[in-house]
Amino acid sequence: MNFSNKKLTDDQLLHKAASLLGVGEFQLFTDAWQAWYDEKPSEKRIEPYFMEFLDQSLVPFWVRNYVRKILSNKELLDRESRRLITGRITYYGPLLAFFVFFMLYLIKG
Secondary structure: OOOOOOOOOHHHHHHHHHHHHOOOHHHHHHHHHHHHHOOOOOHHHHHHHHHHHHHHOOOOHHHHHHHHHHHHHHHHHHHHHHHHHHHHHHHHHHHHHHHHHHHHHHHHO
16 A cells, blocks of 8 residues: 555644644644734643644644645755755856866876
């Protein structure tokens, strides 16, 4: 069986995003609230949503949106870093080869 095409659930995506950021799930809920509502929530404000997540694996819409942004930014950064590495090699590779051959020419001179 091929499980690579299996779509991750909201709670699995939440765990993945928290792991990428190096924070706990509660902190992710707090950050998501702040990003969505543009205000810093108290622990009491987040706690009912977080308890519902722990009990029933229900992820609020504002957390789901925040998690998707984090994961899409991670994928974008991965693609961009690969593009930049390829660009550096294609730009600096010939320059480095020229420099090495030029130095060998001067040394053997």
